[in-house]
Amino acid sequence: MNTVAAAAPLTAQAFKSDYKPIWCPGCGDYSVLSSFTKAFAKLNLRPENVAVVSGIGCSSRIPAYTNCYGFHGVHGRSLAAAAGLKLARPDLTVVVASGDGDGYSIGGNHFLHACRRNVDLTYVVMDNHVYGMTKGQPSPTTEPDWDSKLSPGGTGLRTFNPLVIALAAGANFVARAFAGDPNGTAEIIAEAMRTPGFSFVEILSPCVTFRPEQREWKQMVRPAPVTPTEDAARAARRLMSDDGMNIGVLFKGDRKPYQPPIGKGKKHPSDLEAEFAL
Amino acid sequence: MSKPREKTKDSISIAITGSGGAGVMTAGNLLLEVAAQAGWYGLMVRSSGPQIRGGEAAALLRFSHAPVECLDDRFDVLIGIDWQNIHRFADEIPLDASSVMLGDPDQGEPPEVFSARGASYVPLAFKQMAKALPGSWPNMIALGLAAGLAGLPADSVKAVLQKSLKKGGGEKMAANLAAAEAGYAAASSVPAMARLAGQAAHKAGKDARWLITGNQAAGFGAVRGGVRFCAAYPITPATEVLEWLAPALPKVGGTLVQAEDELASVNMIVGASYGGVPALTATAGPGLSLMTEAIGLAVAAEVPIVVVDVMRGGPSTGIPAKSEQSDVSIALYGLHGDAPRLVVAPNSIADCVSATQWAVHLAEALQSPAIVLSDQYFGQTRAVVDPPADIGLVGDRLKANAGAEGYKRYAITDSGISPMAVPGTPGTAYTADGLEHNERGLPSSQSGDHIRQLDKRAKKLAQFDYGERWAELEGEGELAVVTFGSCTGAAREALARAAAEGIKARLVSLRLLSPVQPERLAKALAGAKRVLVVEQNHTGQLYRYLRAEYDLPGEVRSFRHPGPLPMRPDEIHQQITEWSRS
Numbered sequence: 001m002n003t004v005a006a007a008a009p010l011t012a013q014a015f016k017s018d019y020k021p022i023w024c025p026g027c028g029d030y031s032v033l034s035s036f037t038k039a040f041a042k043l044n045l046r047p048e049n050v051a052v053v054s055g056i057g058c059s060s061r062i063p064a065y066t067n068c069y070g071f072h073g074v075h076g077r078s079l080a081a082a083a084g085l086k087l088a089r090p091d092l093t094v095v096v097a098s099g100d101g102d103g104y105s106i107g108g109n110h111f112l113h114a115c116r117r118n119v120d121l122t123y124v125v126m127d128n129h130v131y132g133m134t135k136g137q138p139s140p141t142t143e144p145d146w147d148s149k150l151s152p153g154g155t156g157l158r159t160f161n162p163l164v165i166a167l168a169a170g171a172n173f174v175a176r177a178f179a180g181d182p183n184g185t186a187e188i189i190a191e192a193m194r195t196p197g198f199s200f201v202e203i204l205s206p207c208v209t210f211r212p213e214q215r216e217w218k219q220m221v222r223p224a225p226v227t228p229t230e231d232a233a234r235a236a237r238r239l240m241s242d243d244g245m246n247i248g249v250l251f252k253g254d255r256k257p258y259q260p261p262i263g264k265g266k267k268h269p270s271d272l273e274a275e276f277a278l
Numbered sequence: 279m280s281k282p283r284e285k286t287k288d289s290i291s292i293a294i295t296g297s298g299g300a301g302v303m304t305a306g307n308l309l310l311e312v313a314a315q316a317g318w319y320g321l322m323v324r325s326s327g328p329q330i331r332g333g334e335a336a337a338l339l340r341f342s343h344a345p346v347e348c349l350d351d352r353f354d355v356l357i358g359i360d361w362q363n364i365h366r367f368a369d370e371i372p373l374d375a376s377s378v379m380l381g382d383p384d385q386g387e388p389p390e391v392f393s394a395r396g397a398s399y400v401p402l403a404f405k406q407m408a409k410a411l412p413g414s415w416p417n418m419i420a421l422g423l424a425a426g427l428a429g430l431p432a433d434s435v436k437a438v439l440q441k442s443l444k445k446g447g448g449e450k451m452a453a454n455l456a457a458a459e460a461g462y463a464a465a466s467s468v469p470a471m472a473r474l475a476g477q478a479a480h481k482a483g484k485d486a487r488w489l490i491t492g493n494q495a496a497g498f499g500a501v502r503g504g505v506r507f508c509a510a511y512p513i514t515p516a517t518e519v520l521e522w523l524a525p526a527l528p529k530v531g532g533t534l535v536q537a538e539d540e541l542a543s544v545n546m547i548v549g550a551s552y553g554g555v556p557a558l559t560a561t562a563g564p565g566l567s568l569m570t571e572a573i574g575l576a577v578a579a580e581v582p583i584v585v586v587d588v589m590r591g592g593p594s595t596g597i598p599a600k601s602e603q604s605d606v607s608i609a610l611y612g613l614h615g616d617a618p619r620l621v622v623a624p625n626s627i628a629d630c631v632s633a634t635q636w637a638v639h640l641a642e643a644l645q646s647p648a649i650v651l652s653d654q655y656f657g658q659t660r661a662v663v664d665p666p667a668d669i670g671l672v673g674d675r676l677k678a679n680a681g682a683e684g685y686k687r688y689a690i691t692d693s694g695i696s697p698m699a700v701p702g703t704p705g706t707a708y709t710a711d712g713l714e715h716n717e718r719g720l721p722s723s724q725s726g727d728h729i730r731q732l733d734k735r736a737k738k739l740a741q742f743d744y745g746e747r748w749a750e751l752e753g754e755g756e757l758a759v760v761t762f763g764s765c766t767g768a769a770r771e772a773l774a775r776a777a778a779e780g781i782k783a784r785l786v787s788l789r790l791l792s793p794v795q796p797e798r799l800a801k802a803l804a805g806a807k808r809v810l811v812v813e814q815n816h817t818g819q820l821y822r823y824l825r826a827e828y829d830l831p832g833e834v835r836s837f838r839h840p841g842p843l844p845m846r847p848d849e850i851h852q853q854i855t856e857w858s859r860s
Contacts, residue, residue, distance in 0.1 A: 019720055048704040053549065063709045064720060069701035070709030071552055072721075073545060074575050080509075080542035084549030084557070085701075087535055088507045092553065092701055113538035262506070262533040262555075269501045270668070272526055276488035276498070277665065278314050278481075 009044050012037040017067050022058075028179030028205030028214075029059050032126050035177075035203075036066060036095070038186035043093075043193060050093045053082040055107060058133050059099040059126035059205065076106030079114040079123065086119050090259055093193065094120075100127040104140040104160050111162075115169035118197045120257040124189060125162065125200070126179070128207035128214065136210040162202055167236045167251060172197030174235065174251040176244075178221045179205040184247070191249060197257040204245075217245070224248035286475035289342040290428050291350045293371045294420055296359030298332040301417030305359075306337025307660065308438055309424050313339075314489050314662045316434040317478035319346050321627070321661035323844075325370055326599055327363065334363040336370065341428060343476035345664065347626055347767025351848035353377055354471055355427055356397070357420050358388060359404060365389035369843055373397040378468060380423065382416070400468050407460050413453035422458035426465025429473045435462060481664075488628075488665050492656030493518035493560075495630035495666070496586050497526060500558045502631065503638025504673035505584065506532030507557040509546035511539055511565060514598040515654040516588035519560035540565040544572040547583045551576075552710050554700035556642055556673040560586035563605050564595065566612070566649075573647045574613040577735060579710040580688065580698070582641040582648075582675060586634060589653040591841045601654035602841030603763055606819035609649045610792055616732055618739045620648035621792035625750055625766040627656050628663040633789055635669055636747055642673030644738055645698055651791065653814075655764040655844060669747075681705035686717040690730055694738025739793045748790040751802050755782030756832075757858060758803055761812040762788045762820060765845045769812055772850035781858045791820075794827045807832035808857060812850055816840040 015037035023029050040050055050068040054060035056075035063070025069092075073081045082096045103111055103125045114123065129146075131137040137150045140160035147154055166174050173195040177185040185203060192199035204221065206214035224246035229235050235251035292309070296302045306322045313320040320341040327333030338353075340346050352372045358364055358381040368391040373379070375396035379388045383401040393399065402423065404416040418439075425435045435458050443451040481487055490498075497519045500508075508527060510520035524534045532555075537543035540561055547557035561569065566587045576583045589605045591597025609621045620640050624633035634650050641648040678685055678697035687708040689696040696717075699706035713721040714728050722728070750766070753773055761769045766787040773783050786802050803809065809830050811821040821836035837853045839845070 046704070047707055048702055051553075051701050061721075064711070067707055069699075069707045070711075071549065071579075072709055072711040072713060073548065073579075074571050074712055077541055077545040077572065080537065080545035081549035081552070083535070083542075084507070084509060084546030084551075085553045086549075087533060087546075088550035088555040088557065089553035089701065109538055110542055113542070260533045260535065261528060263531050265527075265529040265531045267529040267531075269498070269530055272498060272501065272529065273488075273665070276490045276494070277486045278489055278662070 010041055010046070012041040015040045015047055015067050017065055019064050021065050022061060024209045026208035027058070028128065028207070029062065029126055031179040031182040032059070032124070032185065032203055032205055033062055033065050035182045035185035035189055036062065038182065039189040039193060040068070042186065042190045045093060050095065051085055052095050052097060053085065054078050054097040055102040057099040057102045057131070059097055060102055062097045076102055077110060078102065079107060079110040082121050083114060083117065083119045086121055087259065088262065090262065095193065096121055096123045098123065098125045100125065100129060100139040100141045101131045104162055112165070112169045115166050115171040115198055115200065118170060118172055118255050118258045120196050120259065122189065122192045122199045122201065124203060126203050126205035128205050128211060130207050130210045132207050132210055161239065163239045163250065164236050166200045167232045167239070170255070171200045172253045172255045173199035173249070175201045175249045176247055177201055177203045178217065178247050179203055180218045180221070188249060195252060197255050220245045221247050224250060228252050230254070285472060287472040288344070288475055289340055289346065289350055290471065290474060291340045291353040292355040292357065292424050292428060293339070293353045294337045294357045294359070294424060295364045295367060296335060297362035298329060298335055300335070300359040301415055302335040302337050302359060305417040305421040305424070306339055308421050308442060309339060310660060310662070311438045311442070311489065312425050312430050312434045313341050314487065315438050316430050317480040318343060318474070319662045321346050321659050323349060323655065323659045325367065327366065328599065334366055336367045338370065341474065343474055343478060346661065348771060348847065349844050351846045355380065355424065356392060357424055358385070359416055359420050360385040361389055365391050368392065380468065398469070402464055408457055411453050411456045411460065413450050414457035415454060418454040418457035419461035422461025423465050426462040427468060427471055429471070432459070432462055485665065487662050489660065489662055490627065491518060491658060491660045492624070492627045492630040492652055493588065493658065494522045495627055496560065496634045496650065496652055497522035499631040499634030500584065500638060501526055501530055502668060503635035503671065504556045504642070505558045505638055506530065507547065507550040507555045508532070508534040509537045509543040509559050510534055511537045511543045511561065513562045513565050515590055515657050516560040516562045516586065518657065519586055519588065540568040541572070544569040544585065548572055548576050548581050551581050551583050556582065556638060558584040558586065558638070560588060562588050562590050563592045563608070566605060566608060570608070570612045573619065574615060574617050575712040576647040577613065577617040577619055578712045578714070580645040580735070581710060582645050582673070584634070584637050584641050584648045584650060586650040586652055588657040589651060597842050599654065600842030601764065601844065602815060603653055603765065603813050604815040604819065604840065605651060606791070606813070606815065606823065609651055610823055618646070618736050619792060620644065620646055620739065621651060622648055623651040623763045623789055623791055624656060625763060625787045625789060627659060627661045628666040630656055631666040632669050636671060638673045639671035642675040644742060645675060645695060646739060651763060653764050678703065678706045687719040688715060688717050688731060688734065690717060690734055693741060694734045744790055744795065748788070748795050748798055749802065750785070750787040750789065753777070753782065753784040755784050756805065756807040757783040757810065757854060758786055758806040758808070759783060759810045759812055759850065759854070760786045760788065760824065762791065765812050765814055768845045768847045769850050771847035772854060775847065775851045776854045779855065781855060783854055796828055799828055803831050809834045810853055810857065811836050812845065813838045814841055814845050
C-alpha cells in the first residue's frame with residue numbers, strides 16, 4: 001500500500017473495464033469483481049498503480065475485467081508471478097485472484113510458500129468447490145461424496161482447509177468472505193490490502209452451473225461469532241472446528257513483510273569487475 | 279635430474295586427485311592462481327563423484343602461454359594425494375607412456391587402469407612430509423610439487439599462498455609455505471618435464487586478466503546487460519550463477535529472491551519483467567523442463583526473460599555434476615504451440631559474459647524469452663581469460679508512453695515489436711495474457727487474431743538484425759566444422775593442428791541457435807564441400823536441427839559423443855584428417 005492517490009477519488013465503476021465477462025449468469029465471481037473495484041475505490045487507488053494477477057480458471061479471468069494492469073498467467077502460478085512483480089516493483093499494489101483448483105491444487109506449493117514468505121500481497125481465492133472451466137470436476141475443497149464424471153460416487157477424500165493451512169504456513173491476515181455480500185466482501189478485501197504482508201481472503205463464491213446447491217450458501221453463512229485474534233494457534237483451533245460458513249476477519253498478525261531492498265545499490269556493473277581482475 | 283623428453287611444449291596438463299577432504303580442489307585452485315600470478319593462462323575443470331563430502335575428486339588443469347579453452351588429449355602429470363576410488367577417473371584422465379604419476383606409497387599403488395598405460399610412477403610420501411611440518415597439509419605438498427613440475431616460479435607459489443592463507447594466521451601460513459616449498463623441491467627428483475613454449479606475459483590495469491568461472495561470467499554478463507531481478511532455485515551445476523548474483527544484484531540496485539521451485543522461479547521473473555525490471559534465472563535440464571510452460575507464457579504475453587541453462591548429463595536426473603550438450607532440443611523445441619524463442623550459446627568461458635549480456639539485450643529488444651545454453655564445463659571451470667570487453671548492449675525495451683491514445687499492447691507493427699506499457703504508467707493499463715489475444719490484449723479465440731499474433735511473434739524474431747554476433751567464423755577451406763558452446767575450444771585447437779599439417783578448414787561456432795540465420799550460414803559455408811557438425815550429445819541434436827532448418831552444402835557428417843567425457847581436440851582432429859584424406 002505505497003500508492004499515493006493523485007487527483008480526485010475514483011468511483012468503483014472507474015475500475016471496471018468495458019470487456020464483458022465470460023462467466024455464467026448468477027456466478028458469484030461477478031460480485032467479487034464488484035467487491036474488487038469497490039475496495040480499490042475505497043482505498044483511493046489509481047488503476048495504473050494496481051496490478052491484478054491471476055492464474056487459470058473462471059475466477060482467474062478477473063484481471064481483464066478491471067481497468068488496472070492485469071496479468072493472466074499460467075495455471076497455479078499466480079502467486080509466484082505476483083511475488084516477482086511486487087518484489088521488483090514494491091511501489092505497486094498487487095492483488096492476486098485465484099480459485100480453489102488453481103490456488104489449492106496445482107498451485108498448492110506456492111500457496112504454502114507465499115504465506116511463509118509474507119510478501120505484501122492480497123490473495124483472493126474464489127472458492128466454489130469445483131473446477132468450473134473444465135465443466136465440473138472435484139477440487140481440493142469438494143466434499144468427498146460429490147458425484148462427478150471424473151470421480152463417480154465422489155472422491156472419498158477429505159477436504160482441504162485452506163484457512164488453517166494459511167495460518168500454519170504463516171499468512172499474516174486470514175479472512176473468509178461471501179460473494180453474496182459484495183459490500184461486506186469489499187470491506188474485507190480493503191482491510192486485507194491495508195494490512196502489510198501476505199493477506200489471504202477466501203471467498204465463498206457459488207458456482208450455480210455445476211454446484212446449484214451452493215445457492216443455499218446465502219442462508220448458511222453468518223458473521224463469525226468471534227473477534228479477530230492475533231494468535232494464530234487460537235485462530236487455527238477455531239477454524240478447525242467451524243463449519244466453513246463463518247464470515248469475517250479471522251486472524252490478523254503483525255509480521256514484517258518480506259521485501260529485500262531494490263533500487264538502493266548505486267554501483268555500476270564495471271565496479272564489480274575488480275573481483276575477477278588479477 | 280634427467281633430461282626432458284622434449285624441450286618445450288605448448289601446454290602442460292596436470293591432474294590432482296584424492297578423496298573428498300584431501301583438499302584436491304583447493305590445491306588445484308591455488309595452482310591455477312599461481313599460474314595466473316606468473317602471467318600464464320590456464321584453466322581448472324572440476325570433476326567429482328556424486329557424494330557431497332568424501333567422494334573422489336579431481337582437479338584437471340591445463341596451462342599455456344596462450345589462452346586455454348579446453349582440456350588436452352592427455353595429461354603430463356597425475357598427482358594422487360590418495361587413490362581412493364580414483365580409478366573412476368580413468369577415462370577423464372588419459373595418461374600415456376610419457377606421463378608421470380606421483381603418489382604417496384603409504385596410500386598404496388596407483389590404480390592399475392593408470393599404470394597399464396605405461397605412465398611412470400614416482401612415489402612421494404606426502405603425508406610424512408606434511409607430518410614433518412606440523413600444521414601443514416599434504417595438499418600443499420602436492421601444490422608445490424605440481425608448481426615445480428610445471429616450471430612455475432617459486433615466488434609465485436609463495437605470493438599466492440601468502441595471500442590465501444592470510445586468514446589462517448602466522449603459524450599455519452609458515453607451515454604450509456614450508457610444505458609447498460618441500461613439494462616444490464621434491465619436483466627436482468622427478469624426471470624433468472618439457473618447459474612451456476613462449477613467454478609469460480603479465481597484463482595490468484584494464485588489460486589485467488580475469489580469473490573467472492563460466493557461472494560467475496554468466497551472472498556478470500546478466501548484470502552488464504541490465505538484469506536487476508533474479509529468482510533462484512538451486513540446481514547443480516547452475517547454482518553458482520545464482521550465488522554470484524545474490525550479493526552482486528543489490529550492489530547495482532537489483533534484488534534476488536529464492537523461490538520454492540523452478541515453477542516459481544520462472545514465473546517470478548516473468549512477473550518482475552512484466553513490472554519493467556529485466557529479469558533472469560539460471561537452472562539445469564530438470565529445471566528447464568519444469569520451466570517450459572512459463573517460458574511459453576513469456577512468448578505469448580511477450581514478456582522478456584532470460585533463462586540460463588547450465589547443461590549437465592541427461593535425461594532425467596542424469597549426471598548432475600558433469601557436462602553434456604544435450605539440452606539443445608528442449609531449448610529449441612521444448613514449448614507447446616508455435617512458440618518462437620531466442621536461444622543463445624556462449625562459446626568460451628569469457629563469452630559466458632558477453633553471450634549472456636547479448637541475450638539480455640535481445641530478450642528486452644524483442645520482448646521475448648531467451649535461453650542461454652551454457653554447460654557444466656563452462657559453468658564450473660575456472661580459467662584465466664583476457665577481460666571480456668563490454669559489448670555495449672543493454673536491455674532496453676520499447677515502452678509505451680503515458681496516456682498513449684487508443685493504446686494497443688499487441689499492436690501489429692512492421693517490426694512485430696509493439697510498445698510495452700510498464701505498470702504505473704497512466705492510461706495504458708492492459709492485461710498481459712497467455713490466452714491468445716487481439717491487439718488490445720483482450721482474449722480472443724478467433725482465427726484472424728490467432729494468425730496475426732502468431733505472425734507478429736514469429737516476425738519480430740525473424741526480421742531482427744542480429745549482426746556479426748550470430749557466430750564465430752574462423753579460417754577457410756572446403757571442410758567446415760560447425761559446432762557450438764564448449765566444443766568450440768576443442769574444435770579450434772583441432773583446426774589449428776590440422777592447419778599445421780597443411781589441412782585447411784573453417785570453423786563456424788554458432789552463438790545464435792534460434793532463430794535460424796539461413797542467409798548468414800549459407801554465406802559462411804559458401805564453397806564448403808564437407809560439413810562436420812560437432813557436438814557433445816548422443817543423438818546429434820544440433821546436427822538434426824541444422825539438417826531440418828538449413829540447406830547445408832556438400833556432404834554433411836555428424837561427429838558426436840555424449841558427456842561426461844569432454845570433446846577433445848584430438849578426436850576432432852582425427853575426423854578432419856581422415857575425412858580430408860578420403
